[in-house]
Amino acid sequence: TTIVEPPQPIVTYRYHCDSSFYLEPLEEMLKDAKTYGLLVLDRREAAVGLLVGKHIEAHRTLTSTVPGKQRKGGQSAHRFQQLRLIAIHEFYKRIGDAASDVFMAVDQKNFEGILIGGPSPTKEEFESGDFLHHELKKKILGLFDVAYTDESGLPELVNAASEKLSDIDLIAEKKLIQRFFTELVSDSGKAAYGEESVRANLLIGAVEVLMISEDLRAERLTIRCPNGDHEAKLTKAFKPGEDYFSPGPCPVCGYSMEVVEKVDIVDELSEMADQMNTQVEFISTDFDEGSQLMNAFGGLVAILRFSTGV
Known part of the structure; x- marks a missing residue:
């Protein structure tokens, strides 16, 4: 067994079934x-x-x-x-x-x-x-x-x-975040933060730039009642080594809900952005603005093409 440690952090998690290894993120690091x-x-x-x-x-x-x-x-x-x-x-x-x-x-x-x-x-x-x-x-x-x-x-x-x-990329990231802050404090309505708002704006194609913190680790879960009485989606912080999660009882019949699907939120939102021709930027936490993005805004913000009120 040969263990290779990537020179930079891997910022996405992907479940990939194929006849070949998915090496694109590692190949990017070789540039x-x-x-x-x-x-x-x-x-x-x-x-x-x-x-x-x-x-x-x-x-x-x-x-x-x-x-x-x-x-x-x-x-x-x-x-x-x-x-x-x-x-x-x-x-x-x-x-x-x-x-x-x-x-x-x-x-x-x-x-x-x-x-x-x-x-x-x-x-x-x-x-x-x-x-x-x-x-x-x-x-x-x-x-x-x-x-x-x-x-x-x-x-x-x-x-x-x-x-x-x-x-260099770091300065470009700083300028993007500063642009987000400018939109946030103005009356333009062209700044969105938090998963719910960012997701809603992505769905309608309103996001110009999606910014995701490199430290964001979360999964989008689909949970379902075994009797078919209820189904819902929720986002849960990803914890390495955690194999079991209980979504609680069904609000209709009281039976224990089951997790039927897990999707990495970074992969999910990135795919949504690709479909809407949205620019995606992964933001380092090695500088103050990047840390603020993660700690104050949950690691997920967007600059909008137009104000949506969402």
């Missing part, structure tokens, strides 16, 4: 994905990561031993300043070594460049020094102001560098 190096730093801490396609990966975090600006009693100001400068230089060297290790391990054919974030003058001091591998220094795309320099600063850096990254 070249642009990769950017991410580095955020100040004199206290630093984080190194990668932007691979539309996913942000944190690889290394570092903390410094640089003393504060207040010196201990008995130390001369000059000696204290010299010790502090040495500690800063050593920390920058550690950051450069960690970043070089991460960035040089990437397939350089798809490595587009390096983004550096942090407060001034820290990032400028680091960029002007010889702390990165000489081949990597040529690939620095720009310096950007960010407030956080731990792992949470990596998404902030991507956001700050959006103009440099305007052609």
